[in-house]
Amino acid sequence: MDLSYGEAAEAFRKEVRGFIKAAWQPGELRGAELKDHIRAFRRAAIEQGYLYRSVPKRYGGSEQPVDVIRAQVIREEFGRARAPMEVGGNGVNMTVPTLLEKGTEEQRELFIRPTIEGDYIWGQGYSEPGSGSDLASVRTKAELSADGSKWIVNGQKIWTSQGMQATHMFMLVRTEPDAPKHDGITYLLMDLNQPGVTRRPIRQMTGEQGSHTFCEFFFDNAEAPVSWQVGERGQGWYVSRTTLKHERASIGSADGLGSQFRKLVELAQEMGRIGDPLVRDRLAEIEGRVLSHRYTSFRLFSCAAAGEDPGAVPLLMKLLLTEIGHDIALLAQDLIGEEGMTEPLGAGGRGPRGPRGPNKWLDQIMGSLGNSIAGGASNIQRNIIGERGLGLPRDLAMSAEK
Amino acid sequence: MHFHLTAEQVAIQDAVRGTLGECWGMERLHAFADGEADFDAESWQALMALGIGALALPEAEGGAGLGLLDAALVCEVAGEAAAPGPLIGQIVAALAVAQCQDAATRALLPGIASGETVATIALDSNLVQCARTAQLFLADDGAGGLCLIAAGEGVEIEAVSATDRSRPVSRVTFGSAKTYPLFVAGDPMVQRIRDAALVLIAADALGGAQHCTDLSVEYAKTREQFGQPIGRFQGLKHQLAHMMLDVEPARAQVWYAAYGWDAGLPDATRAAAMAKAHLCEVYTRTTRAAIAAHGGIGYTWEYGLNYWFRRSVHNRAWLGSPAQHRARAAQLAGW
CATH class of the missing domain: 2.40.110.10 (Butyryl-CoA Dehydrogenase, subunit A, domain 2)
Structure with a gap:
């Protein structure tokens, strides 16, 4: 096993870094000027072959051969520089x-x-x-x-x-x-x-x-x-069953989960609870799951890079992420204690707000419930894992239909 | 970037699985469990004939030049089969001796690598697997270092009724026995050897948990109630899905811990602690869930699930509980 991306990828990383350094200069730009700069940057990034790699050139994409490692390097470097990536959303992920x-x-x-x-x-x-x-x-x-x-x-x-x-x-x-x-x-x-x-x-x-x-x-x-x-x-x-397979494998959600876990540890520190053996035990227990998710993402990424079939493993990832989110929510709720009795201004995630305290975790605590519902409810995920992953017979109600 | 098994690694697992399939089935397990012996020579020799004792040794030492990862893959299959013998002790002792400078100790290597000399782990507890058979005990030297203690004079062994019937323990007391030095306190190898043992226990737990999941899924497909295979009922289907959700992602954690040991990553010690803690939790949950999924048949002696349950009890307590390793991991993270 080897978790490095290899020399060719590191050379490519340098190239991407150089491009971003030259082309992404938002400085003090605001409003329409910033918008124009973002648009120009994306156009240049497409010309370099960094964005919309699966979209043919005649429709405005960069039409690049499938290469999950290059795609990952691009995500990492754009992320590091906070440079604009693909516009994302349902349009890019589903319509296109x-x-x-x-x-x-x-x-x-x-x-x-x-x-x-x-x-x-x-x-x-x-x-x-x-x-x-x-x-x-x-x-x-x-x-x-x-x-x-x-x-x-x-x-x-x-x-x-x-x-x-x-x-x-x-x-x-x-x-x-x-x-x-x-x-x-x-x-x-x-x-x-x-x-x-x-x-x-x-x-x-x-x-x-x-x-x-x-x-x-x-x-x-x-x-x-x-x-x-x-x-x-x-x-x-x-x-509607058409799914995007092109360069789909990434370790993005693992990085997101990892940073959420680090914030949980920071919360325990801020609340003065990190010395509590019970808190340390729960943190480490949750981290056991976080690491399983992380290394399994590496595994899926590695299979995709090698063009090998990862079997049923991808079916697990959504439910796994959801369940870990619940574990994090429950510990966060204990850690914030009575801070949870008040909501921060501008509750509910996005939008302008003032300074935020430990009760900002209410967003994650409540939001983790949304993850059990959105994009395929958890009980549906369990059916999918059972039926497609383990080969168990289909649910009677559903098999009667088709 | 490569973080999944190679064709060679899959072949190693298939070879071990094939060998154990020939010499270690449920019938043998039942007979062994009800017998007096703490060691099964036939399956041991068959495994050692595959070169398992020398698998992770450098080629210069007559080994296969593979890593702890490959050894973990072997231990995973042993866990699947609930194989007898101190396989983990043997592999870890070979790794230790190969890194040791003492000439007299090093002279033990050929015997350990070939499997003719049986070595077992006697660390942190006086309950020791296969102690009545083992010729060498990997033990603390009394000052925080590691040594090998030779069986015979100065080693007292008291039979006990062992929970894990596949790798029965005895109670061992060391007096003034013959000792071979390995590493003194403060030598980084002391921790490395302990880490290797933790990773291999995690691998054994992974194999056992996977086996219990497989048995449960197979049973749910064939067992009928109310005119249906019971696996069609969502209550059970969802429990089985959660077994898979617990076991399959944990596999990559074992790989990472073993790879981290081989590559000497800075977080290798912590990864070993996390893997031991997490996989032993998974094993405990999975064996319990498996027996629940089977219903009455799972609670019988004859069906045999109890052997894996018992092995999960042993693995969990062996070289420190999950909570102890989580406490270490918290410390190592600087929390």
Whole structure:
């Protein structure tokens, strides 16, 4: 075993570092000037082949061969310099790969470049009130207009991240009400700035509200051109299963977890509890899990770099991260003690706020609960691990369906 | 960057698994568990014939030139099979002697490497695996260093009823026995040898925990209740998923600790402590969960899960409890 990235990667690292040093000069820039500088920096980084490596050049990407180690070096160096990386979000992570795999040439021309340049922000229109983990039970309905040129959409979507900023939505709508559940769904793209669309922020248990929280969307005869339908009519469920595999392996979430754990240790120190044998024991016990997650991320990264199949291991990572988050939350709650009786100003994560004390951990303490729900609820993860990881027979309710 | 097993490492595990499959099945385990012996010569010779005693020794010492990582992979398979014999003691004693400068001690190396001389660990406790058979005891020299004590005069052995039936312990008292020096107090090798033992115990725990998970999953696929394989029921399915969630990520922690020892990483001692603590917790949880998943059959002697449960009890207490190693890890982190 060898955890170094090798000489070629270190030479590449120097090159990336040199580029960032020359091209990323935000200095005192603010507002529109800063925005322009970021845009210019990203363009230069794309020219170097550092960003949007899986996106063809004709759509504005850098079209590089798959190389997980180079991709990791780029993430590390951009992260270290706090230089702007890819714009991220649902657009880059979901819309772009879906269009590259299943979209029409017209859709790719229309959407990919403005998405990776950050002009189009995409909301995900999968969840509906009542649909929960049974995602294919979508009821939002789309019918063809009389002339057959447009889909007319009626219904409701919920839990859309960046919903207040979103300019567009990729969504699952029911188009064939008489077809079997999974075969009556169509995948549509929609412009959200139109009279038939109403959006409303959802106030979360953290208190977070306003422009950065999740939204619910109401569709009242909203329209989407038929040419914005991705894949065949009725095949939307299968289009939505398209996943991005390209350079996906990274040790990013392990680094995030590691820094969260370090902050937990710092909290124990700040609260004067680090000498308490019970606290030390709990910290070390949690760290046992944190390290298991970290080294397993190395393992997945190593398999990806070598082009080898990691088997069922990737199925574990989301639940593992979620469970460790709960452990951290429970210890943090004990450590902050009575500080937890008050909330910091601007509770709920993002947004401007004043100085923050130990009670800032309330964000993590409550937020860890969200991780058990978002992106595949923990009990669904357990089913996936049991069925796909261990080969146990499928749940009766689900196997009856398909 | 390479942090998964090579084809050669997988082949080493397959070879050990194949050998143990031939000479150490449930029937042999049952007979051994109910017998008087604390050592099984046939399986020991079969394992030693694979070169396990010399696996982690440098080629100049007649070894295979592999590392503690490869030794850990072997111990993992031994844990899977609940193999008898002081395998961990043998490997650690070989590592110690190969690094030692004393000529008389070094003369013991060929016997240890070939497996003809059986060595066991007698550190921190007078309950010692396979003590009635072992010819050498890896022990504290009384001043914080390490030595090997020869069996025979000055070594008193009292039979006890051992919890772990696969590697039975006896109570050992050392008098004025023949001693071979290894490392004096303050020599970094003292800690390194202890670390190696912790990593190998963690590896044994990993193999045992994986085996108990595999048995439980297999049982859940075949055992039917209410006209269904019980593995279809979410209550059990989720418990089994959590066994996998506990065991599989911990595997990489064993790899890291062994790799850290081989590479001499600055956090090697802490990684060994963390791996020992974490894997012994995983082993305890997994054997308990396995018996629960099996229901009544898991509680019988005959089915045999108890051998792994017993081994998890032994591993957990051996060379310090998880809590003791967590306390060390906290200290080593400067908390």
